[in-house]
Amino acid sequence: MRGPNLRLEGTTFGPRTISAWREAVAPFWDVEIRKEDTPDFRGRSEVYHLGNAIIGLTAASGLRNERSRRLVARMGVDHVAAQLRMEGQATIRAAGDEAPIGPGDVALLDLSQPLLLDSTDYRAITVIIPRGLFPEGGARLGEAHGTVLRARNPFGALVSDHLRSLGRNVAHFTPAEARVAAQATACLLSAAAGTTIETDPIGRSSERAPALLAIRSHIDVEIGSADLSVEQICRRFGVSRSALYRLFAPLGGVIEYIRRRRLARAYRDLAERSGPAARISEIAYRYGYGSPASFTTAFRAEFGVSPADVKAGARAEGASPERRGLPELSGTGWDGFYDWVLTLDA
Known part of the structure; x- marks a missing residue:
């Protein structure tokens, strides 16, 4: 090539x-x-x-x-x-x-x-x-x-x-x-x-794909919004709760999907090595946690390390080059x- x-x-x-x-x-x-x-x-x-x-x-x-x-x-x-x-x-x-x-x-x-x-x-x-x-x-x-x-x-x-x-x-x-x-x-x-x-008898699997992609994109855009919820997604896309749950069933469910995407985004925010570092409490509230303690518990269960560990590691590595x-x-x-x-x- x-x-x-x-x-x-x-x-x-x-x-x-x-x-x-x-x-x-x-x-x-x-x-x-x-x-x-x-x-x-x-x-x-x-x-x-x-x-x-x-x-x-x-x-x-x-x-x-x-x-x-x-x-x-x-x-x-x-x-x-x-x-x-x-x-x-x-x-x-x-x-x-x-x-x-x-x-x-x-x-x-x-x-x-x-x-x-x-x-x-x-x-x-x-x-x-x-x-x-x-x-x-x-x-x-x-x-x-x-x-x-x-x-x-x-x-x-x-x-x-x-x-x-x-x-x-x-x-x-x-x-x-x-x-x-x-x-x-x-x-x-x-x-x-x-x-x-596996598809259902009338072959709706292919029909679900565009809706799933659109909703996943919406979740990623709104992941830091306090308004993001099952109800908000249903209103935005004109789908019922049951239809939304069926769409996300292969991914572990829509609530679980949102939870993991929020934690993944929080991880990247903590690991960011350029610009001013956000406080752990700020990131916890940004992604919908009621307290830094509940955020830390969920974060450690997901990744096996604490938010403080990730933040300290990013600080030790120094600024990353601009891409x-x-x-x-x-x-x-x-x-x-x-x-x-x-x-x-x-």
Whole structure:
């Protein structure tokens, strides 16, 4: 591709490679490697920015990748992804379910939700796409989070073949071709997710997607408003309580969804390293908590740390650099990879 790409070569063994690997995947994963595997660990990754998507060609020794609620909140990456396992085995745990992944299988992932991936030595192709690129705003991928498309099934084989072709050709696309390829991939993944979602007899699943996306966008815009409530959403969108509850059932319910989005936004506010820092009490009241104590209890239950811990960590790290569009990166310069992810457009 005539555009920026990043490369991490696995030419060194052990701790040096582990440190570089953790830095490279930091926007997406907390990485855990068994102590006994540390001396022999190797990793290799080549990543291409397509303008409206990112594709990564990776290989590594056995490890555990986790997206905890804390990481989801801290990084603010809210895209969707698909990973094709080329070699090696894995187990994915997401949305309360567990499933094996083998060569040729494709896992569908919603990066706004937690998940855990245990892998043997592996090789994989991963594509990361912003929600806005999907015909239904990624709602189907949200419902299909953690689903595995099997290589032995015809449609799973189709998706697998498409991702293999994307990986083979990505380095040779023109920028215009890269964007079209990403759009086609989003359409195919949306259709694949649709095949995994149970629908009612008259097929309302696809009809629910635009409403769910619109309401989720509204919640994100109004997340700091004291007026945001089930009643306010029903009035705003002309839906009944029961219809609203059905829409959000795959996401744990609308009240739970609002609660987690508020806590995630609070986490990012506390972790903000530029500008004047807000007090914990101010953030607690901003997101609807009656007292700093109740906010701290809910925050610790969600993320395993206190608001004060997050605030202190941000203060210790100092001011973060201002982000100014797509970084000019090449070779092994992974410092701006997070910016790459955030500059994806639809």
